[in-house]
Each structure stands twice: as structure tokens, then as C-alpha cells.
Amino acid sequence: AQSVTQLDSQVPVFEEAPVELRCNYSSSVSVYLFWYVQYPNQGLQLLLKYLSGSTLVKGINGFEAEFNKSQTSFHLRKPSVHISDTAEYFCAVSELWAGNNRKLIWGLGTSLAVNP
Amino acid sequence: GAGVSQTPSNKVTEKGKYVELRCDPISGHTALYWYRQSLGQGPEFLIYFQGTGAADDSGLPNDRFFAVRPEGSVSTLKIQRTERGDSAVYLCASSLNAMTSGSWSGELFFGEGSRLTVL
Incomplete structure (x- = not known):
């Protein structure tokens, strides 16, 4: 069964510093990969996605992620964070199985705290 | 509507009671999903x-x-004879096409959730 591991539950960082949030998944078949963000008291919002094509994907708010098939990773990066990036970040994987069925499997989330 | 709407935003009930949670998806979205999110966890698929x-x-x-x-x-999630372990945030999401569709965009649109507390 596929699983998603977000290696850091909490990441404190200073404003304007770079950040990387790590995500690894287990799957032996082709996958779709996602990062969602949840700002305080708001719903989950898609940050970026990898479906196919270029392994480097760019999302909203200056975030990007790189799909590494050999390492089964999809780490999220931003070169310079802002206070407003403080939020919970979730990595999710969708695996194609049993014909056309797909489900999203979610990581436990990484809490990013950007300090002044 | 502009986005996925969920009501109530907060619900406190007593153990053993019945609750209904409502989700109004984005107009025209054929697929609708319910998830449950407990504290410190990722969303857990329900239906x-x-x-x-x-x-x-x-x-x-x-x-x-x-x-x-x-x-x-509109969808309604119904929970009978609630238990304290049912306490969580119940999330609803919608998408234009199903994840099983070859034309799925890869994005789910989430509501803000309904926080259920069972005392």
C-alpha cells in the first residue's frame, strides 16, 4: 500500500531565509503528486502539482517542487519565505490502481513557522 | 457559489446524539469528497x-x-450515536471531474471544514 512521509512535523525559519519541506512516498507505479497549504482558519488550497512532464514544477506564492522518481521524493522549496507563508503544508499522492480508480493519500503535514 | 461551503462551521454535541454536516460544492462540479482531519493528522478519506x-x-x-x-x-454527512472519537474537522472537497476521469485537472477544492466536538 502506498504511504506518504513528511519527514519534519515542524519547521521554524526566519523571514527571507530559504526553506525545504521534505516529502517521500512509497509506490511502485506511476503517481500524481501534490502539495496543499492550509492557512490558519482556512480550507486546504492547492499549492502545486505534478501529473507528468517536467519534474520541476512551480506553484503559487513562489513555491516549487521537484519530483525525483529514483528517490521517490517530492520536496517543496522556496528561496525566501515571508511571514505570510506561516501555515500547515500537506504532501499528497494519488496512485492509479484497479483500472481507473484513484485516491489521495496524505502525509501528516509540516507546520511552517516563519519568524521575523 | 464562489467556493465550497460547509455548514455548520462548528458543532458541539453530546455523546449519543445525531448530527448532520452539510456541503455545498462549487457549481457544476460533479465529484464531491468527504474527508476527516484529526488534530496533527492529514485528511482521511471517507466517501x-x-x-x-x-x-x-x-x-x-x-x-x-x-x-x-x-x-x-449538496451533500449531507450524517453521523448517528456520536462518540467522543468522532471529534474532528470534517472536510468537503469538490472537483469538476472525478479523479478517475482522464480529464481530471489534479485539483480538489476544499471548504473550510466543519469542526465537530462530541462531549
Whole structure:
């Protein structure tokens, strides 16, 4: 069964510093990969996605992620964070199985705290 | 509507009571999903509707949980004989096409959730 591991539950960082949030998944078949963000008291919002094509994907708010098939990773990066990036970040994987069925499997989330 | 709307935003109930949580998806979205999110956890899949029918209800934890979508738009999640362990944020999401569709955009649109507290 596929699983998603977000290696850091909490990441404190200073404003304007770079950040990387790590995500690894287990799957032996082709996958779709996602990062969602949840700002305080708001719903989950898609940050970026990898479906196919270029392994480097760019999302909203200056975030990007790189799909590494050999390492089964999809780490999220931003070169310079802002206070407003403080939020919970979730990595999710969708695996194609049993014909056309797909489900999203979610990581436990990484809490990013950007300090002044 | 502009986005996915969920009501109530907060619900406090006593153990053993019945609750209903409502989800109004984005207009025209055929697929609707219910998830449950406990503190410190990622969303946990409950049930998925394609149109009016439940295409996959394998995530419902037991027969106290039931969901309907009679007209293919608004959905209601129903929980009978609530237990303290049911306390969580219940999330609803919708998408234009189903994840099983070859034309799925890869994005789910989430509501802000309904926080259920069972005392």
C-alpha cells in the first residue's frame, strides 16, 4: 500500500531565509503528486502539482517542487519565505490502481513557522 | 457559489446524539469528497460521490456514518450515536471531474471544514 512521509512535523525559519519541506512516498507505479497549504482558519488550497512532464514544477506564492522518481521524493522549496507563508503544508499522492480508480493519500503535514 | 461551503462551521454535541454536516460544492462540479482531519493528522478519506451516487464509501469508519447527495450537488454527512472519537474537522472537497476521469485537472477544492466536538 502506498504511504506518504513528511519527514519534519515542524519547521521554524526566519523571514527571507530559504526553506525545504521534505516529502517521500512509497509506490511502485506511476503517481500524481501534490502539495496543499492550509492557512490558519482556512480550507486546504492547492499549492502545486505534478501529473507528468517536467519534474520541476512551480506553484503559487513562489513555491516549487521537484519530483525525483529514483528517490521517490517530492520536496517543496522556496528561496525566501515571508511571514505570510506561516501555515500547515500537506504532501499528497494519488496512485492509479484497479483500472481507473484513484485516491489521495496524505502525509501528516509540516507546520511552517516563519519568524521575523 | 464562489467556493465550497460547509455548514455548520462548528458543532458541539453530546455523546449519543445525531448530527448532520452539510456541503455545498462549487457549481457544476460533479465529484464531491468527504474527508476527516484529526488534530496533527492529514485528511482521511471517507466517501466520494460522482453525481448522485457514492462511487466509493470504503473510508466510512462504521455504519454510524452515512452520506447522501440526492440531487448531485449538496451533500449531507450524517453521523448517528456520536462518540467522543468522532471529534474532528470534517472536510468537503469538490472537483469538476472525478479523479478517475482522464480529464481530471489534479485539483480538489476544499471548504473550510466543519469542526465537530462530541462531549
